[in-house]
Amino acid sequence: MKPMLLLGAVIALLAALAPFLSIYGQHIFVLVALYGAVALAWNILGGMAGQMSLGHALFVGAGAYLSTALYLKLGVSPWIGLVLAACLGGALGALMGYTVFRRKLSGVYFALVTLALAEMTLHIVSNVSALGAANGLAIPARPSLANLQFTSKLGYCYAALAVLTVAAIVIIVIHRTRLGYVFLAIRENERSAAALGIDVVQGKVIAAAISGALAALVGPIYANYVLFIDPESVFGITLSIDALLFSFVGGLGSLFGPLLGTVVLVPLTELLRGMLAGRLAGIHLIVYGVILVLVMRLAPRGLWGLLSDAIARRRA
Amino acid sequence: MKRMVGFFLSTTVLLAAFNTNAADAVKVGAVYALTGPGAVGGGDGMRGTELAIEEANASGGLKNHGGAQIELVKGDSQSKPVNAVGETERLINQDKVVLIMGAATSNETVPLSQVAEKYGIPHINTIPQQESMTNGSLKWTWSTTLIDSDYVAGIFHALDMIHKLDPKKTKIAVLCPDNEYGIEMGKQLKAQLADRKDLKVVSFIDYGAAAQDLLQPALKVKASQPDIVIQVGYFRAGVLASKAYEQLDFHPIVIGTGGMSGDPKLRKEIGKLVAWQFAVTPFSADLPAAQKTGAAFEKKFQQPLTLNSALGYFGTKVAIRALDSAKSFKPADIADALRKVKFRKDEMITSSDYIEFDQNGRNKGRDTTITQFQGDKLVTVWPPEKATAKPVLKNFNTP
Structure with missing residues (x-):
């Protein structure tokens, strides 16, 4: 089946499923879709182009803060904020990529630079009183479509699903065009790619810009869902590590492995916390850790690899 | 495929081993950071809440409601705002708690209070002192602690x-x-x-x-x-x-x-x-009313009653008194009881002089x-x- 058709079918299925979930189930749905979109965005730069980022929270946070500040200070609709957030994320990604890749920083150095940029932004925002400083910004609950706030969780499910769909479509388009081959060539061997006439720096900058724009799209939806943002929750390293973890567990570089990782790990985290958190502090995280080790042991190429192998064996 | 089935089976067995249900009782929820960077303060707050509920149940439960026992349903925010939202959603929608308490830091408590506001469930803020929670913007939050x-x-x-x-x-x-x-x-x-x-x-x-x-x-x-x-x-x-x-x-x-x-x-x-x-x-352990609680806490948890434990304990005592005096466990009745709840000077285990809420849910008797x-x-x-x-x-x- 063609990827776009398959994606359409999956999205339609998810959209049809959402109304039948419990409210808590819909909360998990929103989280899966939002984290899934961040993981897919991360995968463009980290998986497809092979540039490991430890600072993707920078884009999510920038998007969340831009849209929220515009709404609270100037009354700009978060829908416009959403578009501006994507532009800002893209610009930040391009700027970061241009400054870093032009100086041939890659691998662990690139990862550290991205981490440092996200942390620097966290501390700068923590001291800007117009952005609520370290107290963060609370968004007043005024449910209306214009405010990107919904009376029911279902609205958030569809908003988050829409962002996820955009990320998935972009991934498929990249995969099917020359750009996908450029990213692949850069990931596999930068020198060979350059010898083939590929502008490596430009390729990486484009990957960072697309990745940043998509990750930033998540910010406004997250902010209007939680109705509160503070520097630590949207710029903090935890979010960046989550994106990386979901991609690793799902299958680094594979088209939808990061999404599969999110689909498995986010509900698992919620389920474990709901069932175990009250019994012994930290037990749910220990069980989560054991399950992660199991996944790594049983599926070194990620869950996507495990699934692909199983399908290939069945066909053989 | 066998490996995948094996993985899911082992996970299911692991989860099932922990999944038991308690008997019917009035359910109250508490969301604190039990893991993550805020686990020390959150864990202390939760222990205080546990002790207050245990004492209330041991002394005959909610007397005005036929001795109904209180069941504490715990949530772990993992020190993250989004998880504070998720856990509050779970406790309200899945566990059907009638009242919610927590959390230990304001970045968890502000979103928690927004969820309580959305569903119209009374929320007791026990520890954080952020003023915005009791400036009149929230109708379902009452704060038993101080402000900055x-x-x-x-x-x-x-x-x-x-x-x-x-x-x-x-x-x-x-x-x-x-x-x-x-x-x-x-x-x-x-x-x-x-x-x-x-x-x-x-x-x-x-x-x-x-x-x-x-x-x-x-x-x-x-x-x-x-x-x-x-x-x-x-x-x-x-x-x-x-x-x-x-x-x-x-x-x-x-x-x-x-x-x-x-x-x-x-x-x-x-x-x-x-x-x-x-x-x-906001808490001195040597105040006469606090000494008894301190001894009970030390006996149960083998550690001294800390500031957050005391605040968690006291906030829960206020919640219990309101629940007991409420006409029913409907949110509006509990809210009505919270508006009228009072603690006299000699009942205070915290530094504040007394408990009586103003129209914004802020305690009028705050002191250090x-x-x-x-x-x-x-x-x-x-x-x-x-x-x-x-x-x-x-x-x-x-x-």
Whole structure:
């Protein structure tokens, strides 16, 4: 089946499923879709182009803060904020990529630079009183479509699903065009790619810009869902590590492995916390850790690899 | 495929082993950080809540409701706002709690209160002091604790107390964390210190809330040669700051916020270094009403009743009293009971004078006490009517 058709079918299925979930189930749905979109965005730069980022929270946070500040200070609709957030994320990604890749920083150095940029932004925002400083910004609950706030969780499910769909479509388009081959060539061997006439720096900058724009799209939806943002929750390293973890567990570089990782790990985290958190502090995280080790042991190429192998064996 | 089936089966078995249900009772929820960076404070808050509910159940449950027992449903925010939302959603929609308590920090509690507001479920804020939660914007949140400006007022009471003992102590240094708590406190302290012509601020230093040591900020503070250091922060920072002062041979008078200089666990952690430090706190363990609770807490958890434990405990006591006096367990009836709930002076285990909420859900009887470690004891030294000992003006780490 063609990827776009398959994606359409999956999205339609998810959209049809959402109304039948419990409210808590819909909360998990929103989280899966939002984290899934961040993981897919991360995968463009980290998986497809092979540039490991430890600072993707920078884009999510920038998007969340831009849209929220515009709404609270100037009354700009978060829908416009959403578009501006994507532009800002893209610009930040391009700027970061241009400054870093032009100086041939890659691998662990690139990862550290991205981490440092996200942390620097966290501390700068923590001291800007117009952005609520370290107290963060609370968004007043005024449910209306214009405010990107919904009376029911279902609205958030569809908003988050829409962002996820955009990320998935972009991934498929990249995969099917020359750009996908450029990213692949850069990931596999930068020198060979350059010898083939590929502008490596430009390729990486484009990957960072697309990745940043998509990750930033998540910010406004997250902010209007939680109705509160503070520097630590949207710029903090935890979010960046989550994106990386979901991609690793799902299958680094594979088209939808990061999404599969999110689909498995986010509900698992919620389920474990709901069932175990009250019994012994930290037990749910220990069980989560054991399950992660199991996944790594049983599926070194990620869950996507495990699934692909199983399908290939069945066909053989 | 076999491996995948095996993985899912083992996960299911693992989960099923923990999944048991308690008997029917009135369910109340508590969301605290039980894991993550806020686990120390959140765990303390949860333990206080547990004790209050255990005591209420042991003494016959909710007497006005036929002795109904209270079942505590716990949620772990993992120190993240989005999880505070998720856990509150779970407790309200899945576990059907009638009231919710928590959390330990304002970045978890603000979104938690928004969820409670959305569903119209009463929420008791037990620990964080962010003023925005009780400024009238929330109709379903009641706060049994203090607000930032109360701590600042308490710090100035401590400065005045010291000034009376030795008028020459006028040079002040302030040490604040770079998190939401520290920045807000720092802002208020700066503004009020600027108005005091009798005091001179010689340095105002930020430290990293997640820093592994405080040597560098402590060195800057020492270089400014203050008589008094005002230190804002929690338990961990209290340990690090004291160790840094010791290493730098620095001996100021220390006034800290409750968690940083007045936590009973500090004595065990840093020994004599905690001696003579003053703490501005919403809880003094030596207040008569608090001693019984402290003993019960120590018996149950084999650790002293800390500030967050006491605040969690007391907030839960208020919730229980409101539940008991409510006409029914419908949210509107519980809210009505909370508006009328009162605690007299002799029933208070915290430093506040009494409990009575204003129309915004803020306690009208808020107050702080000042404690000091003297020998092996943590004693209350201010206000005079609550003091169990006189303040002793001695510098840090001096005999």
